[in-house]
Amino acid sequence: MRFFLLAFSVTMIFSQITQAGVMLQGFYWEAESTPEKPWWDKLSAQSNELAKAGFTALWIPPVLKSASGGLSRGYDPYDDYDLGSKDQRGTIPTHWGTRDQLQRTVAMSRANGMQVVLDLNVSHRAGDAGDKKYSYKDAYGVDGKGRFPKGPDDFSRDFPYGRVFNFNSNYVMDGLRASCDWLVKALGTQGFRIDSAKEIPFDFLKNLLSHGELQKQYVVVENWDGTDVLYNYVKNGLNSRAGAFDFPLWSTLRDMASGAGLFDMKRLVKAGLLGRAPDLAVTFAENDDTDRGFPTIKNKELSYVYILTSEGYPSVYWKDYFVYGMKNHIDRLMWINGALANGATEYRWADDDLLVYERTGSPGVVVGMNDNMQSSRTETVQTHxxxxxxxxxYSGGQPNVKTDGEGKARITVPPNGYVAYSVPNVQYAPQIIPYSVTQEFAGANDLDILPAQNGKWNKTGYIYAQEGTLLEWEINYERNNWKQSSQYLMRISGPDNKVVVEKAYDGATQVAKGSIKAPATGWYLLESAAKDVAEPVRFWWKQTYQAPQL
Known part of the structure; x- marks a missing residue:
């Protein structure tokens, strides 16, 4: 189903992005990324593989230039308008790559049918000289002329990762609204993960998320807290505007995995935020923070069984999938998630060792989990x-069974294992629907892209497009002190460096629009210039295109 976010309420946004979907945390803390082999290029190259496996969303790491420059993973954000496009903090790329490479990652993820969820920090900034003053380079590389500078009045206190914003400041609110809106437009994302949300007051975050393009984004917050506090945060504090990572459930699953068969499986019944508000719960067995600080060392398989067959919106950790040898296990569970695990949950059996629950939609599935390390369990349970x-x-381990005259089934669950029973011979494969992406390139003195200059072509940006698909542009530009002969000029060059389109627009043009078919697959250079103007021309170039899937 295609996601027409403009047409729906916030509640509908949540149901669309999470329905029958699985998100991949598309990075980990020590992920190797170099200027020669940037992480953005790795994600682009693997986007088709991920979509075929059944992932419907990709959670990408922080994108802003950070205080530690190319060494930073992005959690010490510095400049709100640098996506790996300014020469600051000792580098042009971020740790993960350049703006061009990032935009290709988003475009190729969309071409492979995946939503893109951006890791965003709006709680703090880092990298000042000890004076709580922040100034940035502009599009010309001039220090102190970049957009959204900050001073001591814009911060309230310090915490381990930087200066916490003054959330009572209108300047901070306006600046973050504008910069986050610019960010969404520049990349064409579908969602945010809000880092360190506990530091941000409810009202400030609600206000921020109600602005411009942000109000169309799916949002999930990071808040390490208990079930009651977490439920109150998202349900009452944020009025269900955001979901939350289910840390209480993660803690319970970790206890199960480390319990060596002594865990009480009844503790999983309605556990965590999932048990209180499944529509707001983003479930996970591990992430980059827990893996570094409180890792689940072994027996994580049953944790993935639970999150991938239960309600909620499951998130899979990159290292579990690609590094820790769980890919085949998770692939099978993602198939069960997409093919069978639909509808509300009914708990059918719960004791110290065995948990059986059923998803009662169409076709539905009966899941049994046994944490006893030595013995199998056989029980008769009701089904729908x-x-x-x-x-x-569909776990592949047990023979078929048949329900009795009352619809009950006698199932056997192997030691430290699971079963997933449903009607026979279900046929399912993840459906990949390619989407185009719209990315806006804003040219202005105080941003990262030069405005259109008189008689000089400047790079506006790059896009990575599929042969035969439409390249559509819509460009707004300022006309300050224009003469009748003044013009804004645009051109696009193809992978062979030959110009494929060049247009001139005068002051009478309301919006510069047009389209061409991409003659080849590859990088296309967008350029802007101006003719007979008294000052550089600010512009907003919206480019819609479809990237290749491979």
């Missing part, structure tokens, strides 16, 4: 499938 129906175990 009706009387005398044959059921197949």
């Amino acid at each position: 499938f009706g009387p005398n129906v044959e059921l197949q175990d």
Whole structure:
């Protein structure tokens, strides 16, 4: 189903992005990224593989230039308008790569049908000289002329990762609203993960997320807290505007994995935020923070069984999938998630060792989890499938069973294992629907892209497009002190460096629009210039295109 976010309420945004979906945390703390082999290029190259596996969303790392420059993973953000496009903090790229490479990652993820969720920090900034003063380079590389400078009055206190914003400041609110709006338009994302949300007052965050393009974004917050506090934060404090990572459930799953068979499986019944508000719960078995600080060392398989067959919006950790050897296990569970695990949850059995629950939608699935390390368990449980129906175990480990005259099934769950019973021979494959992306290139003195200059072509940006697809542009530009002969000029050059389109627009043009078909797959250079103008021309170039899937 295509996501027409403009047409729906916030509640509908949540249901669309999370429905029958699985998110991948597309990075980890020590992920290797160099200028020669940037992480953005790795994500682009693997986007088709991820979509085919069943991932419907990609959570990408922080994108802003940070205090530690190319060494930083992005959690010490410095400049709100530097995506790896200004020569600051000793580098042009961020740790993960350049703005051009980042925009290609988003575009290729969209071409492979995935949503893109951006890791965003709006709680603090870092990198001043000890004076709480921040100034940035502009598009010409001039120090102190960049947009959204900050001073001592814009911060309230310090915490381990930088200066916490003064959330009572209108200047801070206006600046973050504008910069986050610019960020969404520049990349074409579908969601945010809000880092360190506990530092941000409810009202400030609600206000921020109600502005411009932000109000169309799915949002999930990071808040390490108990179920009651977390529920109050998202349900009452944010009026369900955001979901939350389910840390209480993660803690319970970690206890199960480390319990060596002594964990009480009844603790999973309605555990965590998932048990209180499944529509707001983003469930996970591990992430980059927990893996570094409180890792689940072994027996994580049942944790993934639970999050990928339960309600909520499951998130898979990169290292679990690609590094820790769990790919085949998770792939099978993602198939079960997409093919079978639909509808509300009914708990059918719970004791110290065995938990059985059922997703009662169509076709639905009965899931049994046994944490006893030595012994299998056999029990008769109620199902929604009706009387005398044959059921197949999609975990691949147990023989078919048949419900009795009351719709009950006798199932056997192996030691430290699971079963997933549903109607036989379900056929399913993840459907990849390619989407185009719209990315805006804003040219202005105080940003990272030069305005249109008189008689001089300057780079506006790059896009990575699929042969035969439409390249559509919509450009707004200022006309300050224009003469009748003044013009804004645009051109696009193809992968062979030959100009494929060049246009001149005068002061009478309301909005510069047009389209061409991409003659080849590859990088396209967008350039702007001006003719017979008294001063550089600010512009907003919206480029819609479709990237290749591979």
